[in-house]
Amino acid sequence: MKAVLLWIGLVTGITSFAQTPVAVNGALTIKGNKIVNKNGVPPQLRGISLSWSVWAGEKYYNPAVVDWLKKDFKISILRASMGVQPDHGYLQEPERQKKMIFDVVDEAIKQGVYVLIDWHDHNGHLHIPQSKAFFAEMAQKYSGVPNVIYEIWNEPERISWDTVKSYALQIIPEIRKYDKDNLIVVGSPSWDQDVDIAAANPVKGYQNIAYSFHYYATEPSHRDGLRAKADKAIKMGLPLIVTEWGVGEANGNGRFDIAMNKKWMDWVEKNRLSWVNWNITDKKETTAILQPGAPANGGWTAEQLTPAGAYIRQWLRVLNK
Template sequence: MNSKMTALLLALISAVAFIVVPAGQTVDSGIQTVTDSTEYTVSADNAEGTPTAENSDSNISTQAPAETTTAVQTTKPEGVAEETTAPVDEDLVNHTGATAEKTDAPMGTAVQQHGQLSVKGANIVDMHGENFQLKGMSTLGVAIYPEYISKECFAKFRDYGVNCIRLAMYTQGENNSYIGNEYQNKELVDKGVQYCTELGMYVIIDWHILSDGNPHQYKSQSMEFFDEMSAKYKDYPNVLYEICNEPNGCSWNDVKSYADAVIPVIRKNDPDSIVIVGTPTYSQDIHEAAKNPLTQENVVYAMHFYAASHQFLKDRMSEYYNKGMPILISEFGTCDYTGNGGNNLQETRAWLELCDKYDIGYINWNMSHRNESSACFYQGTSPEHWNESNLREGAKFVLDWIKNH
């Protein structure tokens, strides 16, 4: 390039700079930025930083001041996390504690019709103040049979009139229990909640203690778990929390002190959801809880029965319901207390008739193909493609009851 051409190019560059840059400003080697007065807030569900309400877009002029240039901000305010380019699994909700993106319940579904549930006297009521019965199925450990955390499977249960899925998450004692496998279990719980939400079904997040009979054994882990879950699902009207499945080998005072620690963690994030609290002796001793009840609102007490073993508990349930105690049968079986053995369908009928009389909800155990009487399915059943021929005797009886009542 000769000297004349070089001089001409330099002159053109100078002219462009003179036109673009306002008087009194200089050109530097980077992109010029302007400082705006918008304050940024950073929270778990707002990692990118958005304007505060005091400086919302409706109060900010879109007209740039005279003699200034409006440029793209090239750096984030201090403390705001950088964006990540890591791939996102669209089927999962993230586990950062952020509020999950809520899907509105489909028209005509239980959640769309009944909305947020609460406790009034001895009953669960819907958003209209009318008694509402949860009628559901429970998983057998979300990580033991993860294939049953399936939208298609849940939808087939919904076709029978099931309006609730209980996501039983073993804390210890079974393969892939929560302690030591936290991330896997949270993934499956999140999938289950999302599928139920998309289907307009209620869902119970169950801290499924069993072999760890005293809930205090993993109290700190429980508090962390329910803090994360309640922060994530605080805006979901279909989510309920069960904080201790079947306390055993401990007293009601042990359970109550545990509940008094865990419930405030949930209430801090989600003040309106129902919390289900287990009772001593594998959630049979509701009478012990009645002597010194919890003081928090929207709490129900869990009672469990297995029809071939626990006929005597019907009178107990009737007595304490009529005394004003809110009760949920958050687990029951048609067989004996081992989850196996012969079914007693006559006694199951008597239990379900009593529950229907009082509008007490009930959740059947269990959604799996384990080789036992309490399992819903015969072995080899596809979670997505089952039909009535795949159902064991007990499950068929319960689902027919729900469908016709």
């Protein structure tokens, strides 16, 4: 009898391990100030962001990289950061950019991980017609697919919350024409830091709306004060997701301080927030995951990872068991 129970336990364990993040969690919804899974529990997704789909990170927008990140890094969420401008971004080459997004998103769906379709733009308020057309097309294609999350404006810069909210209230209806339920992520001023301001006057009239929160662990202004802003927003009822954070400073470089990173990681874990680390590129920067010249199709060795890459890979493999 004990042998039978042991066998059942082993089989159950194998089955559970084999299930994908989306199979385990299903469609994501908002419950109070949390993003929750099909069982009403915060899933705490953890993963990596591809870099701008222009410049150095462009070559990693392919199915092989998605597969490797799922297999080796054990990601449960991926962010596809479609560059809107300047060079060869969506404004100049929309069909090319959309194909890159389709390639990545379709493979993420196949692999059973969640995927953020990110309008990676600092000037979304200047590109409303283009954004509306893009998200309408995405919503028609991926309506009801539980993997897909729409991130409608990467990082508003020094822009008022009224402007960001107005933008959101023009883009959200375009998505909801075709996709009534999937999670939509709204940005906030000051590079997704002023979440407390958004919490005082949130978007209303639509279901399943979350808000992005960004930080860089060693950025001098990203310390206790920024955590306090996020704590205030959460207390006010705002559901947050960390759609971008880096181990260094906001410019991509700076120090890689383990203690500062750990302090942020402890805060994120305590609040059970899902997070996406910045970024898959081989550019010579502190926050880059890959060493210059790392292969474009995944399969990276330990020597091809930067210190940031090794650090993030280790965290993901521990936390996403």
